[in-house]
Amino acid sequence: MYVAVKGGERAILNSHALIAEERRGDPELPEITVGQIHEQLGLSVDRVMAEGSICDRELSALAIKQAQGDLVEAVFLLRAYRTTLPRLAVSKPIDTAKMLVRRRVSAAYKDIPGGQVLGPTYDYTHRLLDFALMAEEGVGEPKAPVAEEPLLPDMPHVADILDFEGLIEPEIPDSDGEEVYDLTREPMSFPAGRDQRLQNLARGDEGYVLALAYSTQRGYGGNHPFAGEIRMGEVSVEIEPEELGFAIDIGDIVVSECHMINQFKGSAERPPQFTRGYGLAFGHNERKVMAMALVDRALRAREFDEAVRYPAQDEEFVLYHSDSVEAAGFVSHLKLPHYVDFQAELQLIREMRREYEERNRKEAAE
């Protein structure tokens, strides 16, 4: 009526028109296509896909285009779309030991069965701006050489090698028949099981998980970690329809996985052994899965009778604040009008101010 927030419907529609215009940018330049984003901004696409909880690179690319490259907004778009999808089946656990590996490295051993596979990584690039990428005519068709011998089809996990000697805690077996906790259908509940925790971290904001992981390394709740193994590549997804009674392959997805191996000095019930932290995400998301594995281990503090002293070990703190869609929504809601409450506070502060001045006057008079 009198204030800008009461702009109403026409202002909203005009604002939509304005973002459409801004998104398109200079019309002299060709419009970017979803295919181009999908192919040439692949790591953005993978991050949005992982945090958006839909394994669909094309939809992720569309979300990035629609959000003008704002990845948090793109995650939000994917999540809102995801809500409307029907649930057809629950897949069998994927077997990452059978991964068609594109990258696989271990920092725990010099050489490992199956070999170290560097794959596509920025790790050993020098971070110098490559001005050749600015050239109008583009970079042509760069080609990487192909190895003479194919990789082994089976790549055992490094943690499983330690497992033979009993030096690492055994992996928790897949619980057949037991339903996996699903945060998209059930609210958070505490104490959180590992399934709930890992799902939460996998969907969590990469920056947030990274910062928490970093805090454990700087002394806020760390257990000295070794990157047991990091791998990325294709795995097949299988479902077992009830009427069929056997599993069928429904396609391949790319995932990144990290096994952290952490020190543990032992307790009254457990011998000294290594413990595990685990990270997994859709797509090529190495930084995310490493951070996730560190935070996963930090959150197991109670399980190992370790004192819970630091933020990364506190499951309510970590899990309640990891989701970028929730966090961005609640922070941005401060933009909504609050003038009813503000008026109430104004009244109170005026009253308190009057009382304060009265008191001072009285004291001065005495």
Add this chain to the structure above:
Amino acid sequence: MSAVEMDAEAPADWDRAYNFAYLDEQTKRMVRRTILKAVAVPGYQVPFGGREMPLAYGWGTGGIQVTASVIGPEDTLKVIDQGADDTTNAVSIRRFFARVAGVNTTEATEGADIIQTRHRIPEAPLREGQILVYQVPQPEPLRRLEPRETETRMMHGYAEYGLMHVRLYEDIARFGHIATTYGYPVMVNGRYLMSPSPIPKFDNPKMADNPALQLFGAGREKRIYAVPPYTEVRSLDFEDHPFTIQTWPDACALCGSTESYLDEVVLDDRGGKMFVCSDTHFCTERRAEKEAQNEETLGAPEKPQLAEGGQRER
């Protein structure tokens, strides 16, 4: 009901790319089961599998899910934010339901079957059969005193609310009165401590023994709670410091009301201000009545008096 017919927008078909009211039927059933439990245990926060909505968390997703689950094609919806029908987020939520449910919308409090609200309860009394849906940012009244959900759930379990009384007492000790002006905690049905959502305490008494069903949806926190019709709702207080509501020395500059919650409108940068009703429909109705009376007695409608520098759009 002529006023209702006048400003009710024509019903339209909904966007068939989505299920009626956006959520799929299983989800709506899950939300309705949650609501039934909430009604059965007044004031108790029932966890539910809140879904991600196409509107941002903190912008009314809990209220939207509740409304989507209880609304039918024949229902008429009113949406207010800060008491006003024309605030941008109220407009946006109304547009959302017009698109995904094709329902009638209205600004008339008495003409609405469902009223979704943020931060206010309408001034006009509600009636039986109406549902008031509150958008709730933080359902836990104890959260500022105890950040842990595991702890607060236990406190509710044992009805251990001493902490809240201590906080109110500390206000009195320090300021001479309770310094909570909105989101003022209430006891529902003598059992559960409940957050009334950030409505001003002015609105708290309207919750008690209300003929309408009051539902509260917190989307981000994934909780639903309820105050069934004609339920006791008591604002916490002390015998020697009884609960009071806000009052204004001024009346509404537009309709002259002295009983409604007033917003302060800044008119210039020299401290000029005026007070107007926060409930826009209530104010509009009263002005229409006054004009009708004036026309009868004087033959000419009286224009609302505005202080110098005030601009008027309607």
